[in-house]
Amino acid sequence: MAEFTTGEAVALELPLARIPSRAGAFLLDLVMQFTLAATMLYILIIAMFAADADSAWLSVIVTVTVVTVLIGYPVTCETLSRGRSLGKLAFGLRVVRADAGPIDFRHALTRGLSGAIVDFWLLGGFGAVAVVTSLCSRDGRRVGDVLAGTVVIHTRQAMPSPSLAVAPPWLLGWSAQLDPSGISDELAGAARRYLTRLPTLTAATQHYLGVRLVEAMCAELRCKAPTGYPPYHILGAILARRQQGSLAAGAAVLGA
Known part of the structure; x- marks a missing residue:
């Protein structure tokens, strides 16, 4: 695999x-x-x-x-x-x-x-x-x-379903204002791997890597991260918004 x-x-x-x-x-x-x-x-x-x-x-x-x-x-x-x-x-x-x-x-x-x-x-x-x-x-x-x-x-082996990022309801308003086009594929992939492997990381590692990824994400988005939320909540909200933006762009191309 x-x-x-x-x-x-x-x-x-x-x-x-x-x-x-x-x-x-x-x-x-x-x-x-x-x-x-x-x-x-x-x-x-x-x-x-x-x-x-x-x-x-x-x-x-x-x-x-x-x-x-x-x-x-x-x-x-x-x-x-x-x-x-x-x-x-x-x-x-x-x-x-x-x-x-x-x-x-x-x-x-x-x-x-x-x-x-x-x-x-x-x-x-x-x-x-x-x-x-x-x-x-x-x-x-x-x-x-x-x-x-x-x-x-x-293609004959069972294909696992893709793991999609989900935005916490309390960050939907904040993430809806973001323009996800500024996030590079490399950084989005790193954030995706972090969220996928989150249960296997220690609390200290979760915090350290999460904070660094949030800082990098917000720097590319040119926005300020909301305070009082764990990093994986913020990363989930950003990636979910990026997925929505990509799907919307694809639908627009198909409809053209």
Whole structure:
């Protein structure tokens, strides 16, 4: 399991896919790619001879087939299915962004190009580079994942619900006046981890870390912290307000 922090500072723990399951998905995709390549070559060569085309077209056909199979197949599958090739679908895997969000064409293209050039074929030693980089990465990421900002997770294991920050009722009025856009993702993530692990901290550590985080938060918000409340109440109110602001902005974009 690995912890992800979304743009709304929501903490998620997701099960990472490791080499055995990823290798199985890759081999299944390889079979599909070989089948696709053989079919394309057969159809295009038959069409070439039927049209009595020049033999120079053979190199064009081979090039188009190789590009389509090695790059077009994974990019198309992962773009249309938001992170799943046929092999990943069979093994219950999905490619997601580093913040656990769904990938788009840009991420799939970066992964596809890197896979063909660096991770597997042209410079990858038939997958040796992908295996070595995955073993060296804490999150099992190959070069394409690092360049695209993605990670591969299991989707068949039970997904824990995200832990959302909740504002104390007595601080709702204060937090409603805040502009959460001034809080950096790094600071919001640190506050989220503090609140999530609060029960495991000693009272002294809770107070010390909480006060420092409140000071940093209020400095970025350019506001004064309310007095008479424990730090985790103030942090909860700020993060809850930030989550509301992010959700409202997302709804506005979708409605546009």
